[in-house]
Amino acid sequence: MGSALISGVCFFLLLSPFPLAFSERCHPHDKKALLQLKKDLNNPYILASWNPNEDCCEWYCVKCDEKTNRIYDLDISSSVPDTNLSGQIPPSVGDLPYLEFLTFHKLPNLVGPIQPTIAKLTKLRSLFITNTGISGPVPDFLAQLKSLELIKLSFNSLSGTIPSTLYQLLNLTSLQLDRNQLTGPIPGSFGSFKKPGPDLTLSHNQLSGPIPSSLGTLDPQRLDLSRNKLQGDASVLFGSKKRTQILDLSRNLFEFDLSPLKFPPKSLIWLDLNHNNIYGNIPLALTKVENLQQFNVSYNHQLSGKIPQGGELQRFDKYSYFHTKLCGSPLPPCNNKQVNI
Template identity: 50%
Template structure:
């Protein structure tokens, strides 16, 4: 499970500290019972009974907070046996701050647009499910949203272009879906919202990267295994705070030797592209490297952690040489 999604668990623990005296709000109870019905009354929700209090940890996966007048603030359903469509009534729990739907492969249907009405949401995880359809169109009203994890589903369609307007957004995890189209120009303007991680890997995204992505200064950029092409050098920069860049499995084509690496980068995977040139300066801090299946030439550097990389990090290039490959003539 993704590190950013784990922030949700910390959030739950903090919120639970204020819920010991809560009593379920009638409107929230009504909505939860409707959700139970929409999920086909699964056995793991047997604790959701009309005559019991949905707060005080008596209902599976439900937490409330006295800070919000005893409203339901957290809902977590994961790793249980469930065959159902995604329950549309979730979008009606108006005080919800965290929603965690994880590892429910038989949860199908689409994510309802009504989920964007949950303007108090801080953490949203819908991951490892069978849901399909487009990504909901979040707007600037979702001003509290910090982590948006919709990874490992069957979502299709394009990337929502207005995410940059979400002022608190830190993690965007759309990897392992069936998303298509190009990366919007607006994705170069996340800096104002403090985005730290952007993972769009393992989709069917295509086209060239917008030049605006040069503005990105985030910790993690993952675009691996799409159908992207052209120049990706704008993702790099010596003054950036980047830790991880993975652009492997695309059709990128640019001069590797001319990029400038951040002083903080530790993980770099550019394998399976059409990248040419030699190695850039500033490789000393890279602890994981894969440049295989490209068109690189020249001698492999003897700096930093390079003596720990085996031949698989460098194979199938045009004319790389030096340890761990055959020596240069």
């Protein structure tokens, strides 16, 4: 009788449509932190699935590790800007100690500074805060998060200077701080990044001053410094033995001789130097670049001489050479005076 009753209870539990408390994967500490985070963000629609009576490993925007059942990925992103979500980054995000990936994306009413609580996330590999109302500085405490591989803080309202301490992040492969209001120079300490150095996207800011010569020791695949107020000699960024794929220095105040520079013949696909004060001739070495897909030297008024024939240089239209003293295809033919400049 007793064993039959027990068997019946077990059978009922197996068929029961109601989840059992002891079957929940989510760690209670993580669940508490997430529910507080939801409250602090004004209970937005995007987090409507965060029901306290359900397993938080099944919630939208959250991923749990299959072995530890601890939350390792929190991605609060909206396909369209979510104006219902408002407030600052909640301090409770720092109470998710196993977090490796943290994303806030397309949240225009997420405001205030990048909270110091993020410094508690010692396992963090990716910090992705984009298209938000976040303001204040790029925090110096990011250098404490030694596991960071990606920092992407694009399309925000960050201001101030770039922390010189970021070079201490030995695992960093990409630093993207574009489309903010950052000022000051590129830190000279960046030349001390672990080689070959992270890809750097610092465009659409108000950075100024010269390129640190130490930056020439790095070899990132992507370097985008466009649309700033940087000046002086950027020739240290070039070289035939580098692995550069994308180099964009456009719309700055750079002033250097292009003539003697060398380029990686196999890797380079994008070279944009428009709207600077670059002078000299187009180097013959550019005809050896095999896969050049984007090229622009327009609005460098002191560039002169004949455009070398061959390679990929004639596939670009006249607007890639506009407002220079260059001549030859795809521009009009040179006269004797232009050739001898």
